[in-house]
Amino acid sequence: MRLPALALKDKAAVAQYWPQLQGHLALGLTLALVTLPQAVAFSVTLAGVPPHFGIYAAIWGVLFCSLLNPSRVFHGGPNTAMSATIGVTLLPLAPPFGAEYMGYALTLGLVAGLIQMAFYLVRPLGRMLDLISEPVINGMICGIGLFLIFKSITTFGGLPLNTEVEWPVWIAWQSLLAVLEIGNMQAIQVGLITLIACVVVQQFARLRKWAILIGIVAGTLYSEYLSATVGLENTLIEQIGNLASIGLVYPSLPLFNQEAMPDVIALVPGAVTLALLGLFQTVAAMRRMNRKVGGYTDSRKAIFSDAVSNCLLPFLSSLPTCASFNRMWLVNQLGIHSRIAIASSALWLLVLVLFLAPLIAVIPMPAMAAIIMLLGANMIQWEDIKPHFKDRREAVVFTASFLAVLLLDLFSAVLVGSVLAIAYSKWAQAHPNISLRGNVLKLRGNLYYGSLPVVESTFHGAIARTRDLIIDFSDCYYIDQEGIRWLAATKTKHKITFTDRRSGSERRQGERRVTGARKRIAGRRRDRPDRRQRSEF
Amino acid sequence: MSAQIAKLARVLVLLVVLGGLYVLAIHKHEQRETLRRADVALTPGCADKLARYGLVAGEHYQSPYVLAKDGVAAKLRGYTQPDVRAIQRGCNIIDDTQGHFARDTGLERWNSKRFIRGSHTSCDHCHQGIGDKQDAEGNRLKGSLSLAASWAMADMYDRFTGLLLPYELRQMQCYINSSNGYKPNISDDLIRDVTAYSRFLSAALDLKIGNHYDEQGVDEIAASATVKQGDDYIRGEALYKDKCQSCHGRQAVGTVADGRVIAPALAGPNAWNMQSRNYFYYVSTILPGFICRNMPLGQENTLSNQECRDIAYYISNLPRPAGDRQGPLIALQNQFLMAVMPPLMRLTESQTKDPAPAQHAAGAR
Known part of the structure; x- marks a missing residue:
């Protein structure tokens, strides 16, 4: 695709590119408008820093990521879990919104960025992030979707956010009761109008990509009508507010002086959590979304882009960035996959903040809450979940990580889901398929410390009944040192024969790989034979 | 065609659910409005207490307490009927948080039970004497967690976080002590009524904003004491x-x-x-x-x-x-x-x- 700027040279070219460009700009504007309230809310209510931290993350964070990350659906920017981690880490160190607190927030971001850089430089560390399986990611996505709906209920009802709370499901129920009992009826009306306008417009294929914008406009118009007739002082509907003072850029320095050092050391565990939380979400979200649109991006590139962005952002007074599930879902849903559209969202936001601040100031928060609820609902797609319920193991992993998001938090969802998934795959490996036909014991699978007891039990059962036992290794593709020692020991104690019934050329080929010319198939394995092809016999 | 009908049905179901919730919200709001307009059935403790403080609606309010103690009849700005009802409801909540004296606990105590764990806790257990503990001579007692003195220190800075805490948020601390997993919303009537009652006590006892009084909070005992x-x-x-x-x-x-x-x-x-x-x-x-x-x-x-x-x-x-x-x-x-x-x-x-x-x-x- 050519740059839209080049296309502006003559009118014919504009006409030619206009439909495409129009889509990109619509997506960019939608993303910008969706990011804006999230940026304000995350920085003020979760991280405990002024709103410009979130907005700079939504401008510069998104821009850096779209420039550095080759994925066509990647949307960075401020993130719920990361902002909450900042708040939780820094609260014991300094009072929120103070100069010291902001300095620590920047330091925390920088240290997290450096840790992420270590994940890029040390290859196995980065590779570990790939061990998050698809059911885990989908469980998290569904959990986050519900979580977004729950979180928006109070804002939807025009009530102040309750920040003292933890367990999302319980809170959702209580918030709903609170909205029904003491909610601001006019705010609820604004939210409902936005929601219904969005849902109705979404039903028309041609208008789909404008749906969210139309919803916001409808909600804003109604709220303006209320302000004109009843008066804002009576409706008390919260609005985004004037952000005109934010400006283009606001340089800052993380706090790293002598007196601050004990506190800086105290926030290192928080920084590790922050770094991991960001990378987990980035790698998981990117992999999931890339597969959905049929693309592929090396996760190392995403780690690199996150690490570099997070090392730069603390100098621009901004929150750290990582992938945003809900906004990437929006990109996917609107069907426009281009880094230009994503970069344009950052530029749109800059334009909005710089020139149109009075206009966006009147957008009511209940309307924004309605949009976020809709995003959350769209993240739960039965077509994506259904395949996981065909396999019991996947179903368990999916359910576990889904519940962990709702009951615990994102980080533990990753841990619980991944541990379960890895345990399942290890369990499968530890149970090789062993068959005994006549006096031939055939092994299919791995022979290693985990599977050895299983093999042993069959072997000793067989050796008691059969003489001249033959162990067939044709389908055994990996034997570890413990397995070799066991085989050697058994060979001396019992009368057994080992065979490998693969054809001679196959076997020789395997041997050549072990000893002969070392042709690298993939990855760096300097002087070691390629384990996947290795035959010990 | 059938896909379109399914889509239409989904949208309709969503609209019906949203509409139902909206109607429910209107109903709940009306219920609340009638409750706030209705006369308040005082608990025996509150009836006695508010009578002693001479709470009636009117142009001016004169505190019998101040009159008895200082011999000065200070005229304060009076309370309207809605003010009086809010104060009475606040007093009821402090005295009888669990609603033993109420006919309909959920409504009359405005769901205070919902936010409190267990069946024992009442504000009055710590804030004794319905929020203003006095001995027989009417002396307010040191370290008795008086709500009146607490209001006089309203909007003070929190010792731990350095944040400016409005009186509403300080009530939230009480809910954290005995919480059921969720605290009332900061704009809940529960919080507003208790604030109204505390503010009334403070005015009736002639406490001055910003002063420190002995009965305010707990007289903390550190190991060094x-x-x-x-x-x-x-x-x-x-x-x-x-x-x-x-x-x-x-x-x-x-x-x-x-x-x-x-x-x-x-x-x-x-x-x-x-x-x-x-x-x-x-x-x-x-x-x-x-x-x-x-x-x-x-x-x-x-x-x-x-x-x-x-x-x-x-x-x-x-x-x-x-x-x-x-x-x-x-x-x-x-x-x-x-x-x-x-x-x-x-x-x-x-x-x-x-x-x-x-x-x-x-x-x-």
């Missing part, structure tokens, strides 16, 4: 058995008679949780301070500082609910402990030579 023997829960247990057990019961799970709380639980499922500032392991100065100045009832200020710390230490060792932020695992562990420990303790105590006197066993439930 003792002779530094070190705190000891073994001594605490002996003291508990001597001084507290006759009311609060052997396992400190409180005493209930005829559905009325005689003495609230200090441990177990009905007590404050592990993230409360009353929890000795979290803040070690507040509970001893409360005990010294307010307990045992009628013999206040008889215990020494060290004794109070020991008792508080002992009480905090008994199993109690986990705080909301401690996560489901610790909550589960504590539920288990609360279920298992009391019978286990009864069993071991029944095996010892000195069985509990009969009246104690009756109180222990």
Whole structure:
């Protein structure tokens, strides 16, 4: 695709590119408008820093990521879990919104960025992030979707956010009761109008990509009508507010002086959590979304882009960035996959903040809450979940990580889901398929410390009944040192024969790989034979 | 075609659900509006208290308390009918949080129970004398957690976080102490009515904003205020058995008679949780301070500082609910402990030579 700027040279070219460009700009504007309230809310209510931290993350964070990350659906920017981690880490160190607190927030971001850089430089560390399986990611996505709906209920009802709370499901129920009992009826009306306008417009294929914008406009118009007739002082509907003072850029320095050092050391565990939380979400979200649109991006590139962005952002007074599930879902849903559209969202936001601040100031928060609820609902797609319920193991992993998001938090969802998934795959490996036909014991699978007891039990059962036992290794593709020692020991104690019934050329080929010319198939394995092809016999 | 119908049906279902919720919201709002307009049925304690303070709607308000104490008849701006009702509701909530005197608890106490764990807790347990504890001569008592004095210190800075805390948020601290996992929204009527009542008390007692009064908060007892023997829960247990057990019961799970709380639980499922500032392991100065100045009832200020710390230490060792932020695992562990420990303790105590006197066993439930 050519740059839209080049296309502006003559009118014919504009006409030619206009439909495409129009889509990109619509997506960019939608993303910008969706990011804006999230940026304000995350920085003020979760991280405990002024709103410009979130907005700079939504401008510069998104821009850096779209420039550095080759994925066509990647949307960075401020993130719920990361902002909450900042708040939780820094609260014991300094009072929120103070100069010291902001300095620590920047330091925390920088240290997290450096840790992420270590994940890029040390290859196995980065590779570990790939061990998050698809059911885990989908469980998290569904959990986050519900979580977004729950979180928006109070804002939807025009009530102040309750920040003292933890367990999302319980809170959702209580918030709903609170909205029904003491909610601001006019705010609820604004939210409902936005929601219904969005849902109705979404039903028309041609208008789909404008749906969210139309919803916001409808909600804003109604709220303006209320302000004109009843008066804002009576409706008390919260609005985004004037952000005109934010400006283009606001340089800052993380706090790293002598007196601050004990506190800086105290926030290192928080920084590790922050770094991991960001990378987990980035790698998981990117992999999931890339597969959905049929693309592929090396996760190392995403780690690199996150690490570099997070090392730069603390100098621009901004929150750290990582992938945003809900906004990437929006990109996917609107069907426009281009880094230009994503970069344009950052530029749109800059334009909005710089020139149109009075206009966006009147957008009511209940309307924004309605949009976020809709995003959350769209993240739960039965077509994506259904395949996981065909396999019991996947179903368990999916359910576990889904519940962990709702009951615990994102980080533990990753841990619980991944541990379960890895345990399942290890369990499968530890149970090789062993068959005994006549006096031939055939092994299919791995022979290693985990599977050895299983093999042993069959072997000793067989050796008691059969003489001249033959162990067939044709389908055994990996034997570890413990397995070799066991085989050697058994060979001396019992009368057994080992065979490998693969054809001679196959076997020789395997041997050549072990000893002969070392042709690298993939990855760096300097002087070691390629384990996947290795035959010990 | 059928796909389109399914799509249409989905949208219609969504619209119907949203519409239903909207209608429900309108109904709930109307219910609340009628409640706020209706006359308030005062609890006996509140009727007595508000009569003593001479609360009536009118152009001016004159405090009998100030008149009796200083001999000055200060005229204050009066209260409107809605103001009076808010104050009365606030008083009811403080006196009878669980709604034992209410016909319809959920409505009349405005769901205060929803946010409080267990069936014992009432604001009045700590904020004694319905939020303004006085002796027979009308002297307000030191460290008695007076709501009036607390209002006079409204909007002060929090000691721990350095944040400016409005009076509403400071009420939130009380909910954290005995929370059910969710605190009322900051704009809830519950918070507003209690604020109205506290503000009224403050004005009626002629307390001045920003001043510090002795009855404000707890007279905290730090370890440095003792002779530094070190705190000891073994001594605490002996003291508990001597001084507290006759009311609060052997396992400190409180005493209930005829559905009325005689003495609230200090441990177990009905007590404050592990993230409360009353929890000795979290803040070690507040509970001893409360005990010294307010307990045992009628013999206040008889215990020494060290004794109070020991008792508080002992009480905090008994199993109690986990705080909301401690996560489901610790909550589960504590539920288990609360279920298992009391019978286990009864069993071991029944095996010892000195069985509990009969009246104690009756109180222990």
